Amino acid sequence: MTRTLSVILPAHNESAWIDGCLGALCASDPLPEGWLAEVIVVPNGCRDDTAARARAWDERFSLRGWHLLVEERAEGGKLGALNHGDAVARGDVRAYLDADVLVSPPLLAELTETLATEAPRYAGGTPKIAPQQQRFTRLYTRFWTRLPFVTTGAPGFGIFAMSAAGRARWGDWPDIISDDTFARLNFTPQERTRVGAGYSWPMVEGFANLVRVRRRQNAGVDExxxxxxxxxxxxxxxxxxxxxxxxxxLRDPAGFLAYAAVALAVRSPLFHNRSRWDRGR
Structure with missing residues (x-):
């Protein structure tokens, strides 16, 4: 019996990122025997050519036997896009992917193999932070990537996936800021797995953007x-x-100072988010 992996990819004005994201998906290793894949891109509230760029990948996905579906929504909002993607998805395993993430070739196959179970399970890859441009961002990232949230467990930022029984634990996605936190916490630590395959996730650049995004992340967890x-x-x-x-x-005083400066500024009223979805770019 053929089973399906559904990759659901919400995209809001992601023209600069969508080609790289879909190219990495298209270059993925074959899935385990008996599995097929569908990639569901949900451009939402876009004012650019994200949808057209996504549709241009249809033939390349077809050549490798994968189905690409582009479902445009006039209304912006990531949670609405996730719900729309889930509504049309057919997958036994569901993976939720941000448009600025580059998966490594083995990642989807490893996630599929891990989640090919009747039990409720959640899995993520091993994050690799993309090279940063600004020195302050490099210092902050160097310290942040040594913290347990990044080095242990399955944090889920950028991409996370779950078995059918796991996705059945809730209905529609709630209208909240942090979908990845909500999804991860619907599973016990024993039900969550980090696979060895990695993915590239971009850190936002610059002090002010780091503060805005960190504040949004904190607000999402609190919510x-x-x-x-x-x-x-x-x-x-x-x-x-x-x-x-x-x-x-003591090992990295410069990195610590950068990290501490952002943590302190998060409490300041000077860095209000432009919107609850602000990603700092």
Missing amino acids: VAAIFPDLLANADSNRPSKALVLRLA
């Missing part, structure tokens, strides 16, 4: 905690200890 407090029981116990932060700071 999930307020609306779905029962999910907090599934939170990772990977908050960095003071001793670990001190060791990392």
